[in-house]
Amino acid sequence: MSATLSESIDRLDAAAESRLDSxxxxxxxxxxxxxxxxxxxxxAILTAVCVPGYQVPFGSREMPVARGWGSGGLQITLALVGAxxxxxVIDQGDDEGVNAVNLRRLVTETxxxxxxxxxxxxxxxxxxxxxPEDELDEHQTLVLQVPVPExxxxxxxxxxxxxxxxxxxxxxxxWVSLYEDKVRNGVITKSTGYPCLVGGxxxxxxxxxxxxxxxxxxxxPFLSLFxxxxxxxxxxxxxxxxxxxxxxDDVPFEVERTAGARCALCGATEAYLIEVPxxxxxxxxxxxxCSDTSWCRRRRATDGDA
Amino acid sequence: xxxxxxxxxxxxxxxxxxxxxxSQDPAAVAQTGPDAGSEKxxxxxxxxxAWDVSFDVASxxxxxxxxxSGSGKSTVMRAIAGDHSAxxxxxxxxxxxxxxxxxxxxxxxxRRALRVDELAVVYQDAAExxxxxxxxxxxxxxxxxxxxxxxxxxxxxxxxxxxERTEVPLDRMDDLVRTFSGGMRQRVQLARALANRPPxxxxxxxxxxxxxxxxxxxxxxxxxxxxxxxxxxxxxxHDFAVIEMLTSxxxxxxxxxxxxxxxxxxxxxxxxxxxxxxxxxAARA
Numbered sequence: 001m002s003a004t005l006s007e008s009i010d011r012l013d014a015a016a017e018s019r020l021d022s023x024x025x026x027x028x029x030x031x032x033x034x035x036x037x038x039x040x041x042x043x044a045i046l047t048a049v050c051v052p053g054y055q056v057p058f059g060s061r062e063m064p065v066a067r068g069w070g071s072g073g074l075q076i077t078l079a080l081v082g083a084x085x086x087x088x089v090i091d092q093g094d095d096e097g098v099n100a101v102n103l104r105r106l107v108t109e110t111x112x113x114x115x116x117x118x119x120x121x122x123x124x125x126x127x128x129x130x131x132p133e134d135e136l137d138e139h140q141t142l143v144l145q146v147p148v149p150e151x152x153x154x155x156x157x158x159x160x161x162x163x164x165x166x167x168x169x170x171x172x173x174x175w176v177s178l179y180e181d182k183v184r185n186g187v188i189t190k191s192t193g194y195p196c197l198v199g200g201x202x203x204x205x206x207x208x209x210x211x212x213x214x215x216x217x218x219x220x221p222f223l224s225l226f227x228x229x230x231x232x233x234x235x236x237x238x239x240x241x242x243x244x245x246x247x248x249d250d251v252p253f254e255v256e257r258t259a260g261a262r263c264a265l266c267g268a269t270e271a272y273l274i275e276v277p278x279x280x281x282x283x284x285x286x287x288x289x290c291s292d293t294s295w296c297r298r299r300r301a302t303d304g305d306a
Numbered sequence: 307x308x309x310x311x312x313x314x315x316x317x318x319x320x321x322x323x324x325x326x327x328x329s330q331d332p333a334a335v336a337q338t339g340p341d342a343g344s345e346k347x348x349x350x351x352x353x354x355x356a357w358d359v360s361f362d363v364a365s366x367x368x369x370x371x372x373x374x375s376g377s378g379k380s381t382v383m384r385a386i387a388g389d390h391s392a393x394x395x396x397x398x399x400x401x402x403x404x405x406x407x408x409x410x411x412x413x414x415x416x417r418r419a420l421r422v423d424e425l426a427v428v429y430q431d432a433a434e435x436x437x438x439x440x441x442x443x444x445x446x447x448x449x450x451x452x453x454x455x456x457x458x459x460x461x462x463x464x465x466x467x468x469x470e471r472t473e474v475p476l477d478r479m480d481d482l483v484r485t486f487s488g489g490m491r492q493r494v495q496l497a498r499a500l501a502n503r504p505p506x507x508x509x510x511x512x513x514x515x516x517x518x519x520x521x522x523x524x525x526x527x528x529x530x531x532x533x534x535x536x537x538x539x540x541x542x543x544h545d546f547a548v549i550e551m552l553t554s555x556x557x558x559x560x561x562x563x564x565x566x567x568x569x570x571x572x573x574x575x576x577x578x579x580x581x582x583x584x585x586x587x588a589a590r591a
Contacts, residue, residue: 168415175451176437176444182458183443183480248458 031110033078037061041079041234045225048236053202054166055149060232070103070128071229073145077126080141080225083112088122093130093272093291100128117294129192131213133271133295136222138239144208146228149235151195151205171203171246178246188251197244198237206243212255212272217243261288266299314364317400317538318386318506323359324394325381328352338562340581345378345562354562355381359395361557361567365505368532368539370549370556370570372585378562379542383510385410386540387427388417399425399506422452423502430511432491435498438484442469442494445483449501468497473527489520496528500535507532509541513548525551546589550574558582 033041037059044058063071081087089104091097095117103126108115116122119134126143136142155173156162165171174195181188193207194214204226206214217224217237224237237243247253262269264287273288290296326334334347338354346353356378363369371379385392388409397409402424409417421427429435436445446465455461469479472493478486483494492512499507512528513521529552532539541552549556550570557567558579566579577583 168418170418170452172448172452173437175456176440176448179447179451179458179461180441180444183441248461249456250460251458 031078032064032106033061033075037075038079041075044234045076045079045236048225048234049223049238051202052238052241053198053204053235055204055233055235057232058234060229063229064106065099065103067230068147069099070126070145072227072231072234073126073128073143073229074103074106074227075229076143076225076227076234077107077124078111080143081107081111081113081124085111085113085123086116086121087113087124087126088116088119088132089126090130090132090292090294091128092274093132094293096293118298119294127209129208129210130272130291131209131216133290133292136220138221140222142222142224144224144226146205146207146226146233147230148193148207149205149226149228149231149233151193151203166202169201171197174203174246178248182248182251187254188247191256195246197242197246199241200244202235203246204235204237206245210256210272211245211253214243214245214253215255219243258288263288263290263296265289266296268296268299271295314367315400316362317365318540319362319398320382320386320395321360321398322395323382323385323392323397324357325355325378325385325390326352326357326393327355330393340560340563340565343561345376356385356559356562357394359559359564361564363506363538363540365400365538366532366536367555368541368553370553371540371542371559372544372546372549372556373559374544374585377559379544379559380510381562382559383427383508383540383542387425387508388412388414388421389427402505422449424504425506425508426499426502426504427508428492428495428499428510428512430514432483432488432495435495436483436491439482441480442474442483442486442497443479445494445498446501449498453502464501465497468500469494471531472497472500473523487520489516489524492516492524493527496524496531500531500537503535504537506538506540509539509543509552511543511545512541514543514545528552546574546586558585 040059044056048054048056061075063074065071065074087104087107089100091100094100104115107113119125119132122140124141124143125132128145131142150162152162152165152174155177156165178188181190192210193205194211195203196206196214198204206217219240221239223239226235245253261273263271263273268290272291274291275287276289329351331352334352334354335357337347338345345355359382361369371382373379384390386397392410398406399409400406427435443465446468447461450461450464466476466479469476474490474493474497483491486494513524516524525548541549543549553570556570556573557564560581566573566582574586577586
């Protein structure tokens with residue numbers, strides 16, 4: 001490499017560094033999102049809360065994580081939390097998943113919020129694929145990372161037509177897809193992202209949570225915020241809102257359940273269990289463990305005390 | 307009720323319906339029509355696809371619209387159905403609740419709601435009236451769920467009943483409509499149109515494109531259904547046989563205008579307008 005080239009690279013480096021320093025020092029703009037971005041996000045969130053289930057568009061920013069890796073949930077969390085907040089992040093119910101750990105670090109280090117793995121300590125719980133087994137209360141907010149916010153995407157691809165269907169609450173084609181599923185398979189096979197009617201008006205995708213968690217959204221005491229970074233949409237379920245899974249009158253909604261399955265670690269049967277290879281987590285005597293790791297750990301600790 | 311005899315109340319009244327494509331220049335109306343020999347204005351800026359079209363349909367009656375390709379008959383049907391907007395006139399329809407509404411002043415969403423259970427359409431191209439990637443039963447379920455039915459067993463039962471009535475083999479009920487023949491697609495379309503027992507059904511060339519024997523079967527079916535269910539119908543076709551078989555009254559259109567209107571038998575036996583005479587002569591040849 002020629003001396004001139006390496007000198008100019010050094011110069012550029014120095015310039016970038018000093019610019020970064022000045023950005024970090026500028027008052028008001030602390031963290032990843034600037035104040036304008038936070039304001040826009042908060043407005044979108046307020047709109048979403050006012051019109052439960054309606055997908056509010058927002059200007060999704062570039063995040064230090066790739067789109068599809070929780071950038072929507074991350075932006076909501078960053079717009080919500082301050083130094084007083086306590087943040088829990090889970091991935092598939094697990095606080096120690098690589099993605100969960102990285103997002104949690106990112107949030108706490110750039111906002112001054114503190115981190116936790118305990119639900120009852122958290123003010124904000126950011127999640128991919130689960131609602132914690134513990135009941136959240138009205139002081140807590142659940143932030144969900146959403147890959148596909150549009151529940152009707154499977155039956156219609158034209159965006160203008162999708163807008164019309166939501167505007168007129170014309171969901172008959174969603175019902176047809178459930179009908180066809182039942183005809184073809186004998187049961188409704190749709191698992192995660194089960195379509196639900198929110199507040200008797202909008203159908204939402206409850207992605208990415210499993211069916212197990214769907215009934216827990218109905219009249220929940222807490223606020224749920226759904227963020228889709230790639231699709232640039234935010235929607236919400238305010239506290240005490242009707243959330244009804246779409247199902248036929250004579251075909252009851254069922255949650256996932258495997259007869260005889262119990263957690264190999266804590267013995268729970270009434271929790272969302274995941275199947276694992278026998279060697280994982282010392283689960284020699286069974287192939288099932290709780291998906292919510294912190295809940296499972298606490299149950300074992302309490303058993304030990306008793 | 308739209309002022310008619312107590313025996314057969316009028317359920318649909320079309321008054322001076324007009325549709326101009328392109329420039330909405332009223333001067334184009336005088337420059338087009340059978341006398342001008344074209345529906346296109348001389349400067350080419352507008353097409354008067356239909357103008358001053360009036361007719362009414364009584365409860366349980368089938369009314370025919372006949373004319374050659376481009377005469378405006380499908381335009382009239384689509385303006386009534388709400389597939390495109392009209393430029394002039396009104397379409398009064400007797401509603402289920404006994405009131406009367408002008409369809410042309412209703413919002414697009416109100417008109418779509420009307421299509422659920424008050425006004426059904428059977429198209430020439432089954433792809434327009436059906437979702438080909440859904441099963442025959444699913445296409446009927448679409449209308450039933452749109453009308454609020456949420457009972458899987460009842461949906462299955464009603465779909466089977468309708469398909470049986472329209473002579474679609476029940477073992478094809480759970481097959482995709484894409485795999486069906488043309489005649490069977492029309493039968494499924496018919497079943498779907500009748501799903502919520504609409505009092506009025508519009509037929510746009512329901513048998514065009516089918517081979518003769520299949521077309522005859524579908525026509526037979528439509529006729530017996532209209533009689534049995536007491537449905538009022540508007541049948542649009544270029545085919546004399548279809549109009550003759552299904553309707554009691556009809557009108558003839560040419561270059562976007564009505565050239566003759568009357569009882570179907572009389573009109574075909576004793577055509578008055580030169581255009582109708584040519585049309586009948588061609589059909590009888």
